[in-house]
Every structure is written in C-alpha cells, then in structure tokens.
Amino acid sequence: METRKIRATQFLSRFIPFVPLVRALVRYLPPVPRTAIWNRLCGGKLVRLHHHFTVRTEYGLFSGDSYDMLSQFVYYFGGWEPEVSELISERLRPGQTFVDVGANTGWYTVLAAKKVGPSGRVVAIEASPVNFLWLKKNIAKNALGNARLMNEAAWSDEADLSLFQGPDSESGVSTVVPSFAERKSCEMSGTIHARPLAALLSPDEIATLRVLKIDVEGAELEVIRGLEPVLDSTSDDMEVFLELNPGEYDVEELLRPFRERGFRAWIIPNEYLPSHYLSYSKLDHREPLEELLGIPDGQIDVLLSRTRP
Numbered sequence: 001m002e003t004r005k006i007r008a009t010q011f012l013s014r015f016i017p018f019v020p021l022v023r024a025l026v027r028y029l030p031p032v033p034r035t036a037i038w039n040r041l042c043g044g045k046l047v048r049l050h051h052h053f054t055v056r057t058e059y060g061l062f063s064g065d066s067y068d069m070l071s072q073f074v075y076y077f078g079g080w081e082p083e084v085s086e087l088i089s090e091r092l093r094p095g096q097t098f099v100d101v102g103a104n105t106g107w108y109t110v111l112a113a114k115k116v117g118p119s120g121r122v123v124a125i126e127a128s129p130v131n132f133l134w135l136k137k138n139i140a141k142n143a144l145g146n147a148r149l150m151n152e153a154a155w156s157d158e159a160d161l162s163l164f165q166g167p168d169s170e171s172g173v174s175t176v177v178p179s180f181a182e183r184k185s186c187e188m189s190g191t192i193h194a195r196p197l198a199a200l201l202s203p204d205e206i207a208t209l210r211v212l213k214i215d216v217e218g219a220e221l222e223v224i225r226g227l228e229p230v231l232d233s234t235s236d237d238m239e240v241f242l243e244l245n246p247g248e249y250d251v252e253e254l255l256r257p258f259r260e261r262g263f264r265a266w267i268i269p270n271e272y273l274p275s276h277y278l279s280y281s282k283l284d285h286r287e288p289l290e291e292l293l294g295i296p297d298g299q300i301d302v303l304l305s306r307t308r309p
Helices: 002-013 016-028 033-044 069-077 083-092 107-116 129-141 168-173 180-184 203-209 220-233 253-261 274-279
Strands: 052-057 060-065 097-101 121-125 148-149 159-165 188-194 208-212 239-244 264-268 298-304
Touching: 016 033, 016 168, 016 298, 033 274, 052 069, 060 069, 060 129, 060 180, 060 188, 060 264, 069 121, 069 274, 083 239, 083 264, 097 107, 107 148, 129 148, 129 168, 129 188, 129 298, 159 180, 188 274, 203 208, 208 220, 220 239, 220 253, 239 253, 253 264
Parallel strands: 097 121, 097 208, 121 148, 208 239
Antiparallel strands: 052 060, 159 188, 239 298, 264 298
C-alpha cells in the first residue's frame, strides 16, 4: 500500500510544472470558465501537490506552499477570508497600530503593514515555528520595516505551553490547546514560551492600537485574560477581530470585559468553500453585519466595536 502511494505521488509530481498555468486560468478567467476549470482540475489531487510559490496580491507579495489551505486560497483566488480582509483594510490608516495574534504565515500582517504605512506599526505574534518561518519570509519579501515579529504565544500569564502543529494541509490550526489539537488532528511538536499581551506589547503600541486580530485556535479566552489589565489603556476607537470557538470556553465570560466597556459583537460572514471564493466580488453589495446576541453553535468570526460597523 505504501509503495502504491509513493508511485501515485511520483506520478502526480509530473504535473507540478503545469500548476502555474492552471492557477492563472482559475485566477483571471471570467467566473463561469474559472469555476469549470477549478471543478475539473483543481478540486481533486492537483491542489494537493506541494508547490512553493510567490505571487503578487492586492497587498503585496505572498509566499507559501499551495498544499496548505490558506496559501492555496491566496494562490488560486488572490486572497484569504475576503470579508474579514476587507473590513480590516477599511479600518486601517497610515500611522496606526495593528496587532496580529495568531499571525500564521502572514496574510494579515502584510495587509496591515501596507495599510498603516512606514509611520505605522504592526506586531505579529505566531507560536508555530513552522508558520513563523513563512511569516518571516513574507515580511522579508515585502521589505516591511514597520512589522515586529514574535515567535511566542499570547496567554493569560507567563508559562511554557505544549505546542501542537497543524497538518501540512491546514497549518493554521496549530494550537496550544490540547482538546482543540485532538479535534483537528494536530501533533505535539514541542513547547513554546507564552506571555500576556500586556507584556508582549509596549505601552505605546497599546495606546495607539487601532485594530487587534485574535485567531488562536481555542486559546482566545486566555489571550483576552492577558489583555484585560491594559484594555482601559487602549483608544476609544480600538476594535477587535476575534475568532470564537464556543466548544473550548464560556463565550459570555470571554465577551464580558468588552461588553462592560461598551463593545458590541457583530457576526462577520466567513466561508471556507472554494465556490465562495470563486464567486466573491468586492463590487457586490455587502449586507449590514448581524449583532451577536446569544451563544453561537459553532466557530464564528466577530467584530467587537463600540460603534455600529
């Protein structure tokens, strides 16, 4: 059986030189033919080839391995989480500060660094050493001097935590939460030093913080606990983009520090289906965000803001 898999992989590797051509067709043809090509060629084994790439996106150069889900979507569709990306892009202005907790391979770090410009700053925190290497590569590719990178974990206090690396096909699910790791088939890969956000960020970064993104695969509550002591030191217009994983913690407890300070939670539509990316257009009318008033049934993305988005 193993020999058969090796032979199949060797056979498929012959098609790697054609991957950029297929990518160009999917990326730039009109919706109907690009969808047909994706369904015929890309929906199967072709996209599961390890193909390292560098492409130009709306926000700069991006490098990755198209076998990995995030990189694959950037490679073929030109972006990642388009609704979230658009909302963050709309908010950032030159000179502001963006903090990316769970920066993964750097999509939002590159986006934000372009938007805040040389006078602004970006802080990117990523626990996975594997993802951190790609993060560093993407910052270097774009010669971004306004980004500070940390290969650490954000947590409620200072500790050394077990780190679980996500599979090659979805490295973004890497986590320090054992129960989350078990559900996502992550493997133990070592330990990582963790500190509260209050210690990871400088007083000036906290005071000028405009947008905070937290996507840490089940560790969101611990990150918020580490932020709460300095939450009153942030600006009145500070907003938080947050992935909620209700199976890992009490969502009401997580939201309490924000609601006590006048924040409301708004649900951001966010699909991970290729069909959504193939049909997505910024020109489409965007519906107003729905307010989160209860406990979600599953993982969702929310925007925490003191004003209606």
